[in-house]
Amino acid sequence: MQKTKLGVSIGLVGAALCFLGCISFVPATLLAGYVLIFEENEWLKKTAVKMMIVTISFGLALVGVGLIQDIFRLLDTSFGFLFPFRIGVPFRLDEILRYLISFLQDFVLIVMGFKALSLGTVKSGFMNKLLEKHM
Numbered sequence: 001m002q003k004t005k006l007g008v009s010i011g012l013v014g015a016a017l018c019f020l021g022c023i024s025f026v027p028a029t030l031l032a033g034y035v036l037i038f039e040e041n042e043w044l045k046k047t048a049v050k051m052m053i054v055t056i057s058f059g060l061a062l063v064g065v066g067l068i069q070d071i072f073r074l075l076d077t078s079f080g081f082l083f084p085f086r087i088g089v090p091f092r093l094d095e096i097l098r099y100l101i102s103f104l105q106d107f108v109l110i111v112m113g114f115k116a117l118s119l120g121t122v123k124s125g126f127m128n129k130l131l132e133k134h135m
Helices: 010-023 025-038 042-082 090-117 125-134
Strands: none
Touching: 010 025, 010 042, 010 090, 025 042, 042 090, 042 125
């Protein structure tokens, strides 16, 4: 079993990257930075980049949902005098989308973490194209 410079197996560090992505972005980013700067194993570096791709992609999706909510707030404050009721996102779709996006992000990262324990990977055309282009 290959080990990192810290003496921990690369599979465990790869799993820690993914599981930390579920818990908090900052420690996951710090560990990914350590892996990218100091570790030499290519699989581990790709796992760090994949974890960052997943967290950033889902983060951007959450920003998009926030923009939908902001548009409705803008309509409500700008044109609220025309309507006797408040203009809001119908059926609280923004909240449903936020929960769904967060659930999908955690699900993908947990699957990636368990696959990383056995030095496996989740194959995705989107992530693989980004990896091939930038790594």
